[in-house]
Amino acid sequence: MDLAYRDITYCKNVGAKRADILHSELDVRTAMDMLRQYPYKYIDRSRFYRIAELDDEDTYVQIIGEVTEWHTVGIGKAQRLSATFFDGTHQCELVWFQGVKYVKLQRGIKYLLFGKPSRFQHVYNFVHPELTPMSKVTPEMTQGLEPYYNTTEKMKRVGMNSKAMRAIIADLLPDLKAGVPDTIGADVLQKYRLMSLTDALINVHFPKDTLSMQKARARLKFEELFYVQMQILRQMKRREQNPGFAMPIVGNRFHALYKSLPFELTGAQKRVIHEIHDDLKSGHQMNRLLQGDVGSGKTLVALLCCLLAVDNGYQTCIMAPTEILANQHYETLKAFLAPLGDAVHVALLTGSTSLKNRVPIHNGLMNGTIHILIGTHALLEDTVQWQNLGFVVIDEQHRFGVAQRARLWTKNQTPPHVLVMTATPIPRTLAMTVYGDLQVSVIDELPPGRKPVQTIHYDIRRRAQVYSFMRKQIDEGRQIYVVYPLIKESEKMDLQDLENGFNELCEAFPNYKISMVHGKMKASDKDFQMQRFVNGETQILVATTVIEVGVNVPNATVMMIQNAERFGLSQLHQLRGRVGRGADQSYCLLLTNMELTSDTRKRMDIMVATNDGFRIAEADLQLRGPGDLQGTLQSGTPFELHIANLATDGQLVSLARQAALDILDQDPLLEDEMNRIYKNQLDLLRIKQAYDWGDIS
Ligand code: ADP
Ligand code: MG
Secondary structure, rough: OHHHHHHHHHHHHHHHHHHHHHHHHOOHHHHHHHOOOOOEEEOOOOOOOOHHHHOOOOOOOEEEEEEEEEEEEEOHHHHHEEEEEEOOHHHHHEEEEEHHOHHHHHHHHEEEEEEEEEEEEEEEEEEOOOEEEHHHHHHHHHHOOEEEOOOOOOOOOOOOOOHHHHHHHHHHHHHHHHOOOOOHHHHHHHHOOOOOOOHHHHHHHHHOOHHHOOOOOOHHHHHHHHHHHHHHHHHHHHOOEEOOOOOOOOOHHHHHHEEEEEOOHHHHHHHHHHHHHHHHOEEEEEEEEEEEEOOOOOOHHHHHHHHHHHHHHOOOEEOOOOOOHHHHHHHHHHHEEEEEHHHOEEEEOOOOHHHHHHHHHHHHHHHHOOOOEEOOHHHHHOOOOOOEEEEEEEEHHHHHHHHHHHHHHHOOOEEEEEEEEEEEOOHHHHHHHHHHHEEEEEOOOOOOOOOEEEEEEEEEHHHHHHHHHHHHOOOOOOOEEEEEOOHHHHHHHHHHHHHHHHHHHHHHOOOOOOEEEEOOHHHHHHHHHHHHHOOOOOEEEEOOOHOOOOOOOOOOEEEEOOHHHHHHHHHHHHHHHHOOOOOOOOEEEEEEOOOOOHHHHHHHHHHHHHOOOOHHHHHHHHHOOOHHHHHHHHHHOOOOOOOOOOOOOOOHHHHHHHHHHHHHHHHOOOHHHHHHHHHHHHHHHHHHHHHHHOOOO
């Protein structure tokens, strides 16, 4: 029977109980689901080591030798067994803490030792190794690469460890060898030189050698990425068919603002405005991502584009993730628009807008007299109704969920054009997946005359030096941010850290005023403290990362980051972007512990070496493990990758996207008989994913 329809319950070594657990823990229901559980690592059992060859790396090895001596220490539960293992030239230690009485050792015979060595004072030791007399070693035991499978605690409790998984899968091998239907067309397989699904599944579980294992994995990664791209691109194609408001006019308001600017737009800003305008006049709905480093002038681009829409008779809104940011955008925009007088009406709507003040805003939105509405999530409330919302800007997208964005779309029969702005540069391959359904514009140029922020790394022994530097800056009239890390597990402890830090700073800077803000404060208190700093009433702002997003205080020239080792690269970069906004030279001071891991040292070195957000984003992707990455992904899209890794499989992402695009360009709706396998597979995936994100994003 087709493996895709064979119930896992009736496979050998499974049964009802294990099937239940396989289902609840790994979502395995069929034999094919089981075959889709890929090993997370392989151990080369064809290779034999000498003790002299061992190094500190964390891998399993096998060694042939004899047990020359052993003894037990302690009694009862605390008993442990130590043995000396000798390979003819060197020796190592073997240790058992559990099941000591089951370990039967014999002198004068050869053993195959298998385990993971660790080093303690020049001696390698193996804790709970597998020790098999050579007379009992079968050829299969030392053949090829041995696959290892992830299992959960619950699975282990019923004896379903990696070995048991391997046994279940091994039993499916004969049927697998008879061939399974492929999920990718023969032409694509040939073009990209990929294994068939049958060969890939055989070789991912029981590879002949390293090369066939790698080829098998490459095929499965490609397949995974290909279907991610198929889903993204199909959605994009479908949306490209959506009608959108046509906004062909470049009108008076746009020109008036453009002429009134005290500076010239950068080349990148001009290019991006052209890209957006091309979309606006196309008659199709725009979904565009605007990437640009902090300070690259995205807000102004957004405003100019809003005016394009307004000049064509549409209303617009700009949505920010916090009230502080919404307020700041409002002030910034009003200042830019001052020369235009009454021609553009801007309003602000946030959670703290009073009921009384809401009425005129609601009216203004309904009768079309408000042109630009700036606000927070409050914009999404059902009471907010528009006359003709045509263009939506979402700032700092990473704070918004996909579902929240979706509510804006439903405010109109025809969906508004959408511009998503993010100051967190995203590496290309990640962007292709997380924002793969959006067109991308990049502002890759800062306004001229900016002095790059100078970044310096100190360890805590030089705290006094850091303080005296800060004092000098304040005496010159500047302001300073001091940021403490936030560790989610213990907010209590964070708060204590922050309060201790605050007290320490008060002592070190007795003649200055200090504001403090953190996530546990009431919003109104936070705004009050923040506002004092913005107004220049306080010289130092002590904060947890709540200030990360977007505040603009050009007079602040120092960003001092405490325990910088606890921050990720992109977070450090975001924080650094808070300074360097005025005419004065700015500094980012990274204060860390003395002892740093090599990863942390790399992070600090990169921060010191470059201000380029894209370089930092690339480095971040390389340094962070796939686990972390999954988190990033998950907040962006509902895709979960099982075998591909966006950090290391960048080239496959591009190839898979191209392959998917080639097919969809020819046949956007996959109606062709030739493309039936893709359509079927996508339908299957949709059922699996249980919800159709396609209509949301
Ligand atoms: P972003 O939102 O991309 O971080 P902003 O839009 O806040 O950046 O811009 C940062 C500052 O640079 C603002 O004060 C803005 O007025 C100014 N600015 C924007 N574009 C230019 C330009 N072309 N030349 C000079 N200054 C600019
Ligand atoms: Mg901004």
